[in-house]
Amino acid sequence: xxxxxxAPAGRDLAAEVRRAIAFLEHPPTRGLxxxxxxxxxxxxxxxxxxxxxxxxxxxxxxxxxxxxxxxxSWGQGAITPASSAxxxxxxxxxxxxxxxxxxxxGHGVVGVTVERAVHASSVDITLTxxxxxxxxxxxxxxxxxxxxxxxxxxxxxxxxxxxxxxxxVQGASFVYxxxxxxxxxxxxxxxxVELTNYTEAMYNARETAMERMQSMALAVNASGVVEVKVAExxxxxxxxxxxxxxxxxxxxxxxxxxxxxxxxxxxxxxxxTLLFDAANLE
Amino acid sequence: MSxxxxxxxxAVGRRFAEGGFSSGLSVPDFGxxxxxxxxxxxxxxxxxxxxxGWFGSQGMRGSMGYPMxxxxxxxxxxFQCPHGMRGSAHRSWGQNFQQTQVEAFWTEGFTSARxxxxxxxxxxxxxxxxxxxxxxxEISDLQISEFHLRGTAVRVRDAAPSALVPWxxxxxxxxxxxxxxxxxVPVAVVSAVSSVRVWGYCMTEYLIHGGAGASWLGTDEPQExxxxxxxxxxxxxxxxxxxxxxxxxxELHGVELDVTEWEVTDDDWEVRCRLRGNRLRxxxxxxxxxxxxxxxxxx
Numbered sequence: 088x089x090x091x092x093x094a095p096a097g098r099d100l101a102a103e104v105r106r107a108i109a110f111l112e113h114p115p116t117r118g119l120x121x122x123x124x125x126x127x128x129x130x131x132x133x134x135x136x137x138x139x140x141x142x143x144x145x146x147x148x149x150x151x152x153x154x155x156x157x158x159x160s161w162g163q164g165a166i167t168p169a170s171s172a173x174x175x176x177x178x179x180x181x182x183x184x185x186x187x188x189x190x191x192x193g194h195g196v197v198g199v200t201v202e203r204a205v206h207a208s209s210v211d212i213t214l215t216x217x218x219x220x221x222x223x224x225x226x227x228x229x230x231x232x233x234x235x236x237x238x239x240x241x242x243x244x245x246x247x248x249x250x251x252x253x254x255x256v257q258g259a260s261f262v263y264x265x266x267x268x269x270x271x272x273x274x275x276x277x278x279x280v281e282l283t284n285y286t287e288a289m290y291n292a293r294e295t296a297m298e299r300m301q302s303m304a305l306a307v308n309a310s311g312v313v314e315v316k317v318a319e320x321x322x323x324x325x326x327x328x329x330x331x332x333x334x335x336x337x338x339x340x341x342x343x344x345x346x347x348x349x350x351x352x353x354x355x356x357x358x359x360t361l362l363f364d365a366a367n368l369e
Numbered sequence: 370m371s372x373x374x375x376x377x378x379x380a381v382g383r384r385f386a387e388g389g390f391s392s393g394l395s396v397p398d399f400g401x402x403x404x405x406x407x408x409x410x411x412x413x414x415x416x417x418x419x420x421x422g423w424f425g426s427q428g429m430r431g432s433m434g435y436p437m438x439x440x441x442x443x444x445x446x447x448f449q450c451p452h453g454m455r456g457s458a459h460r461s462w463g464q465n466f467q468q469t470q471v472e473a474f475w476t477e478g479f480t481s482a483r484x485x486x487x488x489x490x491x492x493x494x495x496x497x498x499x500x501x502x503x504x505x506x507e508i509s510d511l512q513i514s515e516f517h518l519r520g521t522a523v524r525v526r527d528a529a530p531s532a533l534v535p536w537x538x539x540x541x542x543x544x545x546x547x548x549x550x551x552x553x554v555p556v557a558v559v560s561a562v563s564s565v566r567v568w569g570y571c572m573t574e575y576l577i578h579g580g581a582g583a584s585w586l587g588t589d590e591p592q593e594x595x596x597x598x599x600x601x602x603x604x605x606x607x608x609x610x611x612x613x614x615x616x617x618x619x620e621l622h623g624v625e626l627d628v629t630e631w632e633v634t635d636d637d638w639e640v641r642c643r644l645r646g647n648r649l650r651x652x653x654x655x656x657x658x659x660x661x662x663x664x665x666x667x668x
Contacts, residue, residue: 100546101406101526107554108496108525110652111533115618122612122621122646127540127547130622134551134655143624145605149594151576172591179593183602208579209594213601215626244663350663 123217125198129239136243139222142191146184147213150176155208159325165292166261166328172210173259173332180212181255185232193218194228199236199255201334207324235336237314248348251341254307257334258299262292264327289329293319296331309337373488381489385411392521394500398542402499405546407523410493414519415485419478421512422470436464443467444603448570448596460636463570465600467607468639471564478516479503479560486518490535495522500541501558538647539623553649556619561611561644565604569636573597600640604628608642621646
């Protein structure tokens, strides 16, 4: 039986499916049993650059924040115990996912999801991703194992462009929101005025988080960090404190030459569906 | 072979006898299946309502005030207080242990529902079931959970009837087509559950409830809450091993890992992991794929 009339020449998907189903009569031949949370699209992309998934891996940590009973209520400047706990939790989680990838024979971990939670008395960090390696490569990578939150697609694009991920890097900063005196509040009540101490404190905290992330990247000889994510905001248990955190993938040019990403322009012929909105008639 | 419908409600037989086909596939997925030569035969499903029976046996903290012996070789680890004798309220020991009864509950519920779904597919003469969905619903507050699996039974056009049990996959449509084109054939949906109970000891209790920094703990630096970290890692390792145990040399793709934690009573938690994925078997090597060509869409 042939495929549909408009199928490309030589491609008979139905015949391929029949061949595949018949193969179920045979036992598996490879026996490597890889596990992966990549979609089939992502696996095809990873495979197109000569890599394959090896194992679903994870790393996590939960670290206590010292003096949390009084830490969040009042203060000025940086909240160092919280920053230290955050850094320790992130570092331990990275170390564990790194160890699992090494045990599985992976050369790196891609598509790492970063789950972060800051509680009043502890910090939770959980990392989950898929260990990958060049197809048929030896278990021990020559350049060390990388951990990256880049998606499989972005990992492939980065590799094609001649760059390689080195490490998941992060920085965090916790700071007290500065308070004004009662007199200042009354005096400024009817004015449009910049709260300079507030601006400076928040500004400094953001820069500190970014600086810590960049320092971590430089420590692994990276040229820079891509896909930087920034999260910030007050915490429900501490109305006068703000948390800033930044994380991303440290990258460096690889030894193999890359090629310029030269995207082709496509125009979709699909009409966007326009929803009828009765409000337009008013 | 015995009648596959013998264990199923009478209405199933009547539905199948009416003729025509029903399908849970979306229209694009339906079209892709037709292109693959997979003919939908019918919407198939399986149910299993299970009552939780584990609270009485493993719900209480230890036995006679001592850590519980773990039966059946499951994971268990005891954490001893480093402070010596203190008051009676002091949690002088803690324990992490694998709740094998919870896992058995899940396994039985899932496999029974899956088996009934497959019985329906066998009755239709299907080769496989695509687009499988699985849900677990809590029925009121009676500690009853209902497992429900459903999917669309398909027959491979122009293929001989097979004596094998139908293959199953969470995938359908274009994603399933890509699986075949990538050189894989679906074997079965894989689901595994792990459950680790955490009976906190003094250090876990103090660190979680904000005691870190107290002088008698010996340090005012941040500390890793070891018992919890160990429990979470153990739960993930157990569920991965359980999933691997279902592979028999095949591969597991598209894994979803759901982790839930809840506090059963004071300083008593459960970490539960559920892993789902598609067991696939390679039937040919990857065709050499060209490097992907980046595009920019003008819309």
